[in-house]
Amino acid sequence: MFNGPEIWIIVLLVVVLFGGSRLPKIARNLGKAQSELKKGLAEGIADSKKDETPETDSN
Secondary structure, three states: OOOHHHHHHHHHHHHHHHOOOOHHHHHHHHHHHHHHHHHHHHHHHHHHHHHHOOOOOOO
């Protein structure tokens, strides 16, 4: 996908656009967003599996 020089160019552009002091905050927020996404996906999968189980009719 990306080779060595392209990655360095992207990193340089990010540092220039956002500044070195804001990068840790941006990375922290991305990490939180990723963990929330994973948690939401896990909950969705659990709900869909719960819905797939056949319910017993007690009548």
